[in-house]
Amino acid sequence: MESYIAELNDAQRAPVLQKDGAMIVIAGAGSGKTRVLTYRIAYLMSQGVDAFNILSLTFTNKAAREMKTRIAKIVGNSEAKNLWMGTFHSIFAKILRFEADKLGYPSNFTIYDTQDSQSVIRSIIKDMRLDKDVYKYKQVYSRISSYKNSLITVKAYFQNPELKEADAMAKKPRLGEIYQEYVERCFKAGAMDFDDLLLKTNELLNRFPEVLQKYQNRFRYILVDEYQDTNHSQYLIVKALSDKFQNICVVGDDAQSIYAFRGANINNILNFQKDYENVQMYRLEQNYRSTKNIVNAANSIIEKNKTKLEKVVWTANDEGPKIVVNRLLTDGEEGRFVAGSIFENKMQNQLNNGDFAILYRTNAQSRAIEDALRKKEIPYRIYGGLSFYQRKEIKDVLAYLRLLINPKDEEALKRVINYPARGIGQTTMDKLSIAGNQYGKSIFEIIENIDHLDLKITKSTRTKLDNFVNMIKSFTILAENADAFTVADTVTKKTGLVQELKKDGTPEGIARIENIEELLNGIKDFVEGQKELADANGSLAEFLEDVALATDMDKDTGDDDRVALMTIHLAKGLEFPYVYIVGLEEDLFPSGMSMNTRSELEEERRLFYVALTRAEKQAYLTYTQSRYRWGKLIDAEPSRFIEEVDEQYVDYMIPQDDYKYKPLIDTDIFGDEVDKSKLRQTKPKKGTPPPAHKPSESQLRKLRKLKPASPEPEKARNEIKLEVGNVVEHMRFGKGKVLAISGVGQDKKAEIDFENGGIKNLLLRFAKLKFIS
Numbered sequence: 054m055e056s057y058i059a060e061l062n063d064a065q066r067a068p069v070l071q072k073d074g075a076m077i078v079i080a081g082a083g084s085g086k087t088r089v090l091t092y093r094i095a096y097l098m099s100q101g102v103d104a105f106n107i108l109s110l111t112f113t114n115k116a117a118r119e120m121k122t123r124i125a126k127i128v129g130n131s132e133a134k135n136l137w138m139g140t141f142h143s144i145f146a147k148i149l150r151f152e153a154d155k156l157g158y159p160s161n162f163t164i165y166d167t168q169d170s171q172s173v174i175r176s177i178i179k180d181m182r183l184d185k186d187v188y189k190y191k192q193v194y195s196r197i198s199s200y201k202n203s204l205i206t207v208k209a210y211f212q213n214p215e216l217k218e219a220d221a222m223a224k225k226p227r228l229g230e231i232y233q234e235y236v237e238r239c240f241k242a243g244a245m246d247f248d249d250l251l252l253k254t255n256e257l258l259n260r261f262p263e264v265l266q267k268y269q270n271r272f273r274y275i276l277v278d279e280y281q282d283t284n285h286s287q288y289l290i291v292k293a294l295s296d297k298f299q300n301i302c303v304v305g306d307d308a309q310s311i312y313a314f315r316g317a318n319i320n321n322i323l324n325f326q327k328d329y330e331n332v333q334m335y336r337l338e339q340n341y342r343s344t345k346n347i348v349n350a351a352n353s354i355i356e357k358n359k360t361k362l363e364k365v366v367w368t369a370n371d372e373g374p375k376i377v378v379n380r381l382l383t384d385g386e387e388g389r390f391v392a393g394s395i396f397e398n399k400m401q402n403q404l405n406n407g408d409f410a411i412l413y414r415t416n417a418q419s420r421a422i423e424d425a426l427r428k429k430e431i432p433y434r435i436y437g438g439l440s441f442y443q444r445k446e447i448k449d450v451l452a453y454l455r456l457l458i459n460p461k462d463e464e465a466l467k468r469v470i471n472y473p474a475r476g477i478g479q480t481t482m483d484k485l486s487i488a489g490n491q492y493g494k495s496i497f498e499i500i501e502n503i504d505h506l507d508l509k510i511t512k513s514t515r516t517k518l519d520n521f522v523n524m525i526k527s528f529t530i531l532a533e534n535a536d537a538f539t540v541a542d543t544v545t546k547k548t549g550l551v552q553e554l555k556k557d558g559t560p561e562g563i564a565r566i567e568n569i570e571e572l573l574n575g576i577k578d579f580v581e582g583q584k585e586l587a588d589a590n591g592s593l594a595e596f597l598e599d600v601a602l603a604t605d606m607d608k609d610t611g612d613d614d615r616v617a618l619m620t621i622h623l624a625k626g627l628e629f630p631y632v633y634i635v636g637l638e639e640d641l642f643p644s645g646m647s648m649n650t651r652s653e654l655e656e657e658r659r660l661f662y663v664a665l666t667r668a669e670k671q672a673y674l675t676y677t678q679s680r681y682r683w684g685k686l687i688d689a690e691p692s693r694f695i696e697e698v699d700e701q702y703v704d705y706m707i708p709q710d711d712y713k714y715k716p717l718i719d720t721d722i723f724g725d726e727v728d729k730s731k732l733r734q735t736k737p738k739k740g741t742p743p744p745a746h747k748p749s750e751s752q753l754r755k756l757r758k759l760k761p762a763s764p765e766p767e768k769a770r771n772e773i774k775l776e777v778g779n780v781v782e783h784m785r786f787g788k789g790k791v792l793a794i795s796g797v798g799q800d801k802k803a804e805i806d807f808e809n810g811g812i813k814n815l816l817l818r819f820a821k822l823k824f825i826s
């Protein structure tokens with residue numbers, strides 16, 4: 054037996070050693086799912102499976118790299134290099150390049166990022182003269198994106214009157230036309246957006262059986278991490294590719310499904326057994342990541358969800374300190390508390406900055422935290438947010454590079470045709486655009502043929518356009534032989550980009566030049582790295598693809614020591630010794646936008662579960678009493694999730710005098726006077742605690758029945774549609790009759806005459822009412 058196999062427990066070893074067939078590993082956080090995938094790949098290779106025949110799909114490219122490094126240690130570097138590992142998007146972008154011509158795309162197609170896509174949509178809305186307050190481009194974009202991820206093409210859209218009706222109901226009757234125009238413009242520009250990378254892969258595998266066969270034969274063994282967050286489009290790709298050999302291993306945790314809002318479909322996990330023959334189901338129960346306190350606290354939260362697979366998670370690790378909950382006055386205080394606590398922990402326990410993570414629900418929350426960390430001189434890195442590649446000056450350089458690779462790339466062209474200024478104005482651009490639409494050609498092609506078209510563009514402007522096109526063409530020729538660095542270096546010099554910034558002379562201008570230098574350094578590194586690989590040569594096209602699909606996480610080389618700041622969504626799959634979860638307030642976490650239905654609330658709760666289970670040694674939860682939101686200082690309420698953590702695993706910090714704490718006297722929804730600060734300190738006892746030690750065999754047998762707990766038919770409490778005359782039940786006041794309803798939406802209230810409490814005016818959003826008749 055290979056020695057690394059000994060680094061697995063019995064339950065983990067089983068799916069690693071089952072070489073063939075379909076298998077699913079369902080298990081809670083930190084139980085070694087990702088480790089199973091990694092070791093399984095190493096094992097397959099030791100059994101003679103060629104690395105070229107293994108496809109492994111991960112949530113980030115960084116995760117893929119880490120797995121590869123681990124595998125390389127076991128099987129050797131040269132073999133591990135040939136593995137196909139990466140995100141769905143990066144793997145299938147590669148395949149699409151090989152096969153692009155079949156779909157009518159150039160193999161050098163551009164990948165439009167979200168900004169590019171939204172910019173195309175904005176100009177369509179403008180060109181169609183639609184009201185931009187009704188047709189909000191971001192909303193339109195996400196609508197189109199969700200169609201694509203459900204494989205609803207333009208044709209399918211128009212064949213399905215229900216979709217059109219739904220959009221009409223949402224006051225966007227022309228959404229289908231926008232969708233159609235968007236698809237046409239992208240196609241004309243030789244561009245695919247992120248969603249196309251999946252949609253077009255599906256199209257490719259469906260329409261061309263010989264292509265499907267080729268990749269089925271190639272990827273004889275397929276592995277998928279974080280399977281709970283695959284969307285329909287991804288699901289179908291995996292299904293098609295694995296259909297022939299059925300050697301597929303997926304791992305996931307339904308309790309960590311947090312992308313339903315982007316189309317992830319939990320049924321992919323629930324139905325896996327139906328999709329393949331002789332599916333082996335494996336469970337892992339022992340958590341190796343966290344202390345008992347953290348594991349048990351996390352169990353006590355997820356227990357509150359009605360839709361879930363029953364699972365056991367226990368740990369043999371130490372008890373560890375309790376979870377610390379602290380209330381602060383403002384977000385500034387919150388930042389100072391977190392920075393101070395990190396500082397103290399570092400001093401007391403001799404830790405590195407990299408041992409800490411600060412997790413939040415929304416990117417906007419990072420600012421106050423950053424201020425505090427800077428004051429304490431604690432180095433940090435923000436993941437997500439505005440990435441390096443989205444900075445203006447970087448996008449400018451990249452636009453030139455994209456354009457020389459794919460001259461049809463309309464978004465790139467618009468960005469740089471008159472930057473630095475070349476005297477090509479908006480009127481000229483409009484004329485070119487109109488001609489482009491009329492002839493179904495790209496602007497670049499229109500300019501190339503400008504002498505044959507009657508566009509009423511002056512001779513002098515035509516010369517300027519000519520010069521621009523010739524410059525780009527000269528770069529294209531250079532790129533045929535030179536590597537990415539040489540090309541990029543030439544472009545920044547010849548286009549006048551750097552000179553323009555030098556002229557500017559302001560500190561911002563200088564910072565921008567430094568960023569461009571940084572980009573060039575990055576390209577140089579990339580070229581050196583790629584030259585070592587068998588199937589790459591450091592070309593510009595390869596670099597651009599890398600950039601288009603890079604997330605901030607991917608750039609993290611981990612070689613400098615910083616505190617990590619990120620949204621919880623980004624933290625999935627990661628682990629840190631110390632984790633601070635900040636902003637635990639109603640309407641922020643759970644998000645005010647996700648409380649309309651029980652399923653949305655449950656997704657927020659899973660998000661909280663993900664956050665807490667990132668922690669190895671200790672977790673901190675913080676909330677504030679008031680917070681600036683949308684420019685207003687509002688009273689914040691502690692998140693319901695804080696109360697949901699079984700109190701035996703929690704330490705509440707008593708506010709110190711220097712917090713300038715003022716008790717907030719308020720009336721609650723029952724009309725009683727309450728001191729809000731005390732509200733959360735007296736908590737009712739919770740139900741049976743989850744197992745702190747390995748549960749008994751009989752308990753395990755009960756819990757192991759891996760069937761979905763049926764969601765209770767009772768409606769989410771804010772879903773209840775009450776009418777005057779209805780009878781309801783309240784936990785405290787007993788039965789009551791609805792006398793009147795007032796307010797709308799979030800403010801909807803009901804006046805109810807209760808058996809035990811008399812007449813009460815209750816905010817329906819909060820009142821725990823059961824509908825009786």
Ligand SMILES: Nc1ncnc2c1ncn2[C@@H]1O[C@H](COP(=O)(O)OP(=O)(O)OP(=O)(O)O)[C@@H](O)[C@H]1O
Pocket residue numbers: 060061062065080081082083084085086087088089306309340341342625626627628666
């Ligand atoms: N048998 C084992 N012995 C020792 N350590 C282990 C074992 N299995 C897993 N670990 C460690 O436990 C931690 C969690 O493992 P891993 O990340 O694979 O869990 P996971 O199930 O993928 O978690 P998540 O659900 O958060 O993605 C890692 O640090 C891993 O190295």
Ligand SMILES: [Mg+2]
Pocket residue numbers: 086087088278626
């Ligand atoms: Mg994992």
